[in-house]
Amino acid sequence: MTHRQTRRTFLRAAALGAAGAAAAPSALFAKGPKKKPESGKGEVDLDAWNPDNNWSEPNGLTGEPLVLPEWSHGDTSSAASTMLMFRGNPSHTFYGTGPLSEKPELVWSQQLARFHTKLRGRKVTWTGTGWSGQPVKIGGYVFVGGQGGYAYAFDAATGEIKWRYRGARMFKGSICAFENTLFMGNTDNYYRGVDAATGKELWKIDTGTDIDSSGVVVGGRLYVAGESGYLRCLNPKTGKHFWKTDIGGTGKGTKGGSNGSETSPAIADGEIFAATYDGFMYCVDQATGEIKWRCETGDDTDASPVVVDDLVYIAAEEKSPKLFCFDRTKKGAEVWSLNNRKGWWSTPAVVGDRLYVGGNDGKVYCLDAKSGKEIWVHDAGHAVWSSPAVVDGKVVVGTRGRHLIMLEAKSGKRIWKGDMGGRTLSTPIVVDGAIYVGSSAGKFQCFK
Numbered sequence: 001m002t003h004r005q006t007r008r009t010f011l012r013a014a015a016l017g018a019a020g021a022a023a024a025p026s027a028l029f030a031k032g033p034k035k036k037p038e039s040g041k042g043e044v045d046l047d048a049w050n051p052d053n054n055w056s057e058p059n060g061l062t063g064e065p066l067v068l069p070e071w072s073h074g075d076t077s078s079a080a081s082t083m084l085m086f087r088g089n090p091s092h093t094f095y096g097t098g099p100l101s102e103k104p105e106l107v108w109s110q111q112l113a114r115f116h117t118k119l120r121g122r123k124v125t126w127t128g129t130g131w132s133g134q135p136v137k138i139g140g141y142v143f144v145g146g147q148g149g150y151a152y153a154f155d156a157a158t159g160e161i162k163w164r165y166r167g168a169r170m171f172k173g174s175i176c177a178f179e180n181t182l183f184m185g186n187t188d189n190y191y192r193g194v195d196a197a198t199g200k201e202l203w204k205i206d207t208g209t210d211i212d213s214s215g216v217v218v219g220g221r222l223y224v225a226g227e228s229g230y231l232r233c234l235n236p237k238t239g240k241h242f243w244k245t246d247i248g249g250t251g252k253g254t255k256g257g258s259n260g261s262e263t264s265p266a267i268a269d270g271e272i273f274a275a276t277y278d279g280f281m282y283c284v285d286q287a288t289g290e291i292k293w294r295c296e297t298g299d300d301t302d303a304s305p306v307v308v309d310d311l312v313y314i315a316a317e318e319k320s321p322k323l324f325c326f327d328r329t330k331k332g333a334e335v336w337s338l339n340n341r342k343g344w345w346s347t348p349a350v351v352g353d354r355l356y357v358g359g360n361d362g363k364v365y366c367l368d369a370k371s372g373k374e375i376w377v378h379d380a381g382h383a384v385w386s387s388p389a390v391v392d393g394k395v396v397v398g399t400r401g402r403h404l405i406m407l408e409a410k411s412g413k414r415i416w417k418g419d420m421g422g423r424t425l426s427t428p429i430v431v432d433g434a435i436y437v438g439s440s441a442g443k444f445q446c447f448k
Helices: 003-018
Strands: 106-111 114-119 122-127 136-138 141-145 150-155 161-166 176-178 181-185 190-195 201-206 216-218 221-224 230-234 241-246 266-268 271-275 280-285 291-296 306-308 311-315 322-327 333-339 349-351 354-358 363-368 374-379 389-391 394-398 403-408 414-419 429-431 434-438 443-447
Touching (some): 136 176, 176 216, 176 221, 216 266, 266 306, 271 311, 306 349, 349 389, 389 429
Antiparallel strands (some): 106 443, 114 122, 136 141, 141 150, 150 161, 176 181, 181 190, 190 201, 216 221, 221 230, 230 241, 266 271, 280 291, 306 311, 311 322, 322 333, 354 363, 363 374, 389 394, 394 403, 403 414, 429 434, 434 443
């Protein structure tokens, strides 16, 4: 079974169980009734999706709004002191803050809700956090979406769940935070703005298909891609469109559910970069949504672009298993590429003159960012879909084994591993030396 069948096709097959429509979500803490989807196409039984959940309120849940710091990050979802979006800033080049211990200890662990469905007559349970599933941190709280159908607010110090927001299906991608509002996609085909203080929905838009992409706010506008094939520019206060641009809505040889864009857009100098299932990376004008140019990656490209000066780094999957460096001043002319034979799902991290990335071949690579020349390769023993966080001279990344690993950035030597209970496809964040990350085994954990 291919990657596309197991992830994208599965999601579309699972969606049929919801009558092809999304349920109206709500911030629920008790057993809920059936909800009529907004499209009017039948009913969806919310309770059936987590039949083993007793719906009891988590410890620490009071219903009181969280006390969050006044927003001090201007008109963007970027900050130098915390993580507010996938890969930290619009160019995807910020990975967290230290100091980071070489021997982190488990501070707390939470088991997240489960989502049950059937695929081809086989029972399937999804839980924990998905790909890319990176959390964000505002003040003393950490926020993440879960595959069990909830987005969560945790006390960063204790792990207590302060609120949980219930969507109709799975939250799989990374949250973006701006002015203490959380923006998140769900496999119920809605993209939402949720109040970080209360967990209450502020707005939602029907995107037609899944959104794994993480949003990015620049200049007070919210940009996000999706499997519908559209790159969108939204008002973050209302969800209303300023523009939307089709960057590949059907794909070549598309199977059900397998189209559009799952990358998180990167933005630099008025240009947006996003890649697609069709095997292209697009450069789009930030102000107008006009496509300026595109270059070919050759296969489904889920890893997100990283922009450093004139260069854009991006990586494709198994039919064109290359990590690319393109020149954005020359309409995406290839500077160099690296083939690992099994493809890439990990988004690179670029720090100084080095690039760090995980491969589906079970290796973590450190390359010269300008030439692509190999500096070191670490054999992780399992495929690496997680995107590495490079902080304080250390590389922290998850694997499809049961461990989160830490490597010495200079040499690639393994210096620590943390037990996640199962495969970790999600991207960790590091804030003030604390590591926050979830696994698909159901755990969301903090190490420090």
